[in-house]
Amino acid sequence: MSDPFSVMVEDERIQLAAFVEEYRTLIAGVLDGLTEEQARRRLVPSATTLLGLVRHAAFLESVWFGTAVSGASRAELGIPDTVEESFLPGDDETVDSVRRHYLQVCERSRAAVVGLGPDDTVSGRGYPITVRWLHLQVLRELAHHCGHADILREQVLAAG
Template sequence: MVNALDAATGDERGVLLAFLDEHRRVLREKVLELDDEQARRRLVPSLTTPMGLLKHAVFVETVWFVCRFGGRTRAEAGIPETVDESFSLEPGDTLAGLAHAHERAVAMADQVISRLDLDETCIHPVMGQLSLRWVLTHCVRELAQHAGHADILVEQILAERK
């Protein structure tokens, strides 16, 4: 794993992958500051919880890379059919289990990414043909956004202890 600063003079692929890795790590580490009970807390009207963000990150890695570029169906990959479902927590979900699932999803995504050129494409049912370059940029943005959400939620939850 290369951090984004180390990739500051790297090529386009190296920079994209470094930022992707950084936001993957930041999101996972931020949510893991909580215990399971805290991580299930809903502080906003949506399905967004710290644990739900981590579960959604598993979905993001899997749907874009394993499914869209890797050719597996959502059912084969074991992910839900809708984005909203990807935030839904099951009674048996734990931070440790989701952190492990996230690490596995990242590893599978990285295997797919490593075989592709930035100009290779996938088909999205609404947006049409998308390059790996576009998808990587989209995932960097999405994971950065969710890492920010996690940071705010975790800060609010931990502040209650003081």
């Protein structure tokens, strides 16, 4: 949409998608301009890093849009069994590969809900979930992790 305010008068489906898209863009952008070392730098007691946050965002998209909509298992989607593992990039993963993977997962998430309205339900996780709730859950998680990423990125850049 060329007018950024036009979403304010669109239907709920478009509004929810627009908010999720905004946070997807922000998460993908946290790695911009970072070296591989900066992206992996741990500045908090947990294993959280900027690279790990983007990796985890791909995981959460897969859990909610992959398993909940399609019913695919974590193994079928190629994602870790635990949340903790989702934050741990492999030695072969890079800023570019993690970002590219995240963007591919986002595309898969978008495709999963094409044609579904906010009141439609999915039950791939074994219980009914409205598409509205699914978008709100992903939005909540992405916004939460964007906050973490803002602080970590500020720390990483300040440290040089």
